[in-house]
Amino acid sequence: MAATQSYKLGLTAKILIGMGAGILFGLLLRNLFPGSEFIQNYITDGFLHVIGTIFISSLKMLVVPLVFISLVCGTCSLSDPAKLGRLGGKTIAFYLFTTAIALSLAILTAVLIHPGNASMVTENMQYSAGDAPSLAEVLIGIVPTNPMKAMSEGNMLQIIIFAVIFGFAISHVGSKGKRVAALFEDLNEVIMRVVTLIMLLAPYGVFALMGKLALTLGLETFGSVVKYFFVVLTVLFVHAFLVYPLLLKLFSGLSPLTFIRKMRDVQLFAFSTASSNATLPVTIETAEHRLGVDNKIAAFTLPLGATINMDGTAIMQGVATVFIAQVFGIELTITDYIAVVVTATLASIGTAGVPGVGLIMLAMVLNQVGLPVEGIALIIGVDRLLDMVRTAVNVTGDTVATVIIAKSEGEFNEATFMDPKAGKATLEEAAADLTGNKG
Template sequence: MSLTQSKKLGLTSKILIGMGAGIILGLLLRNLFPDSSFINEYITEGFLHVIGTVFVSGLKMLVVPLVFISLVCGTCSLSDPSKLGRLGGKTIAFYLFTTAIAISVAISIAILVHPGNASLVSEGLSFNAKEAPSLSEVLINIVPTNPLQAMSEGNMLQIILFAVIFGFAISHIGERGKRVAALFNDLNEVIMRVVTLIMQLAPYGVFALMAKLALTLGLETFGSVVKYFFVVLGVLLIHGFIVYPSLLKLFTGLNPLIFIRKMRDVQLFAFSTASSNATLPVTIEAAEHRLGVDNKVASFTLPLGATINMDGTAIMQGVATVFIAQVYGVDLTITDYTMVVITATLASIGTAGVPGVGLIMLAMVLNQVGLPVEGIALIIGVDRLLDMVRTAVNVTGDSVATVIIAKSENEFDETTFNDTQAGKTAGSFNDQLHAK
C-alpha cells in the first residue's frame, strides 16, 4: 500500500507531463502534416478544441457559485462592519500598490533595453479598440439591478457586492441567520469537493490546451517583436519570483520558497487556461487548504483580485507603451511616463470585467500620452503566450496579497502554511473513497 502511494504522481507532476506531452504532440503534428486539413479540422479544431474547452468550461462553471457561496460564508462570520471595511481597504490598497510597482519596473527595464525599432512601422497597421467605460459608469455598474442576471453574466464586481450585503444581513438576524449560515457552509464544502473532482481532470485538459496552442502558434508569429516578447517575459518573471516573494517576506516573515512551492498547481492552471476567473476555484482551494488562509479573507480578497488586480497586464502595458513609442520615434517625457503609471494603475479597477481588458487598457494608456493606438497591432501576434504567463503572475499576486492580509487580520494558520503535505489534492478523493 505504502509502495503504491509512494509511486503515485502528484498533481503538479501530472500537469507538467500533460503540458509537455501536449506541446510535443502539437509540434510533431505541425511539422509532419503542415497543411493537413484533416489535422486542422478533426484534431486541432475538433478533438483538442473540445477537450480543452470542456475543461475550461468546467472550471468556469464553478466560479459564480463558488464566489457567491464562499463570500457569503466569509461575510456572515464578520458581524463587525469596521472589520469588513478594513479588509476591503487593505485589499484594494495593496493591489493598487503592487500594480504601480509592476508598471514602474516594466517602464524602467523597457527604457534600458530599448526593444523598439523604427523599421517595424509599416503601412496598413490597424487596431480597433473597444471604448472603455467612464469612471461614473464603473461606479454605477458595481450595484446590480438584478443579482441573478449578474450571476448569469458572470459580473464579478456585482456578485461580490451582493454576496457581501447578503452575508452581512445573515449575520444580523440572530438564530435564523445561524441556520442559513450553516446551510451555506455545507454548500461551500460541496463546491470544494467538486473543485477537487475537476482538478483530477486537469492533466488531460492541459494536454489538449497546450497541444492546440503548439499546433496554431508558430515561431514565425514572433518575427520582429522577439525583443519585446522577451522583455515582457523577463519583467513578468522578476515580478512573480522576486517582487512578490520579497513583499511576502517583508510583511509576514514567512518563507517565500514554501509559498512558491505550494502555488505551483495554481500557476500551472492559470498558465494553461490564461484566465484568472477560470483559475479562481483552484486559487481559493489552495489558499484555504494549502496556504492556511481563513475563508473569511480568501473568499473576499481572491475574487476581488481576479477582477481588479492586473499586475501582469500592467507590465505588458508599460513595456508596450515604451516599445510603441520607440517604434514610432516618439520621445516620452517624465510627465508622460508618470501619466502612464497613474492611468494604468487606476484603469486596473476602472475596466474590470470588460472583454479584452488588457488591450482596452493599453489603448487608454496610449491615448493618454498621444501614441497611435494602431501600434497595438504589432504585438497582438505574441500576446497569447504572454497572456498565459501574466495570468500566472496575476494569480500569484492575488495569493500573496491574501496571505499578507490574512496574517495582518490574525486569520491565518501558520502551521498549515509550513506543512508541505497540507491540503494536497492529488489522489485525495480516491484515497477518501478507499478509506471508506
C-alpha cells in the first residue's frame, strides 16, 4: 500500500506544483510585461494555448470510447438472468437513486451558494450558447437512429442507451457472447492504459491552463475556484456522512456510527489510491468480514458499484456544471438541470473506477447542455484533491448499498456487524497481500 500511496500522492503533488507554477508564471509575466504583444501572441495565445488545448482535446478524445467500452463491460457482468432480475435490478436501482440524490444536492447547493462569477470571463473566453433543446426533444433524442452517427457526433445519451442494449444482448447469446465480452474486457484494459497515459500529462496541461488563466484573468478568479472547491467538498461530506447514514438507517435499521467506524480503513485506502477499482479487494474484505455481508452478495454488488456507482463524481459534475455556467454567464433552465441529472446519472454507469476519469465525464455533461468544455480549465487544478475525496465517497456508497441489499436478501450477519473486532485481522492480511501484489 505504501508504494501505491507514494505514486498517487506523487501525481497529486505534480499537479499541484504544475498549478502553482502556472499561476506564478502567468502572474509574473503579467506584472513584468503588462500589455506586451509578444507575451500575448507567443506565450498566451501561442505556447500556453497550444499545450492547454492539446490537453483538453486529449480528454475529449477519450469520452466516446471510454463510455461505450466500459458501459458494455459493466452490462455484460449481469450475465445471470436471476441476478439481473432481482439482485441486479435492486442494485442498479439503488445506485442510480443515490446518484440522482447526489446530483440534485450538488446542483441545489451550487445554485444557492453561487460559487461562479461572470466577471471572471474576459473577451478571450467569451462563449455564446445555442438554444437549449426542450425536455421532449431530450427524451426523444435518447434513442439513436444511427449509433455510428451518435458516436461520431459525441451524442452521449444515445451512446449510453446503445451500449446498455448492446451489452445486455452480449450477455444473452451464449458462448459467442462470452467471446465478444472477453474482447471488450481487453479493450477496456487498453482504454484504461490510455487514460493513465493522458493523466501523466496532467501536470503539464495544468501548468499551461493555469498560466494562461493567470495571464488573462484577475485574482478574483482563483478566489472563486477556491469557493468552488469548498462547495464540492461540503456536498461530498454531507452526502457521505448525512445522506448515506440516513439511507442505511431507513432501509436496514442498522447503526450508521458502527458502519462509519468500520469503513474508516477503506475510506483512507480509497483516498490514498483515488481509485475505486484499486480499493475493491479491501472493500470486499471489509464488507464480508467486518460488516457481515455474505460473499455472494458482496462479490456481485461491489464490483458492479465500482463500475457504475460514482456519487462523488456526480457531485463534482453537478457543482462544476453550475459553476461553469455561472462563470460564462449562461442561464440554465429547469430543463437543462433535468438533462444534467439524467445525463450524469446514466453516465455514472460508464465512469470507470480509476483516477481522473471524472473530468472526461464532465466534458460529456457540459456538451450535453451546451456549455464550453474549456471551462474545465478553471477547476482542473483542484480536481486531483477532490478526486481523492470523492473516491472515498464512492466506495462508501458502494458498501452502504451492499449492506442494505444483503439485509433485504437475508444474506447478512448482524452479529458480525455489531462486533467491533470482527474481521480486523482479515482486513490487514488483504491489505498486505495487495501491497505485495503491487510491490
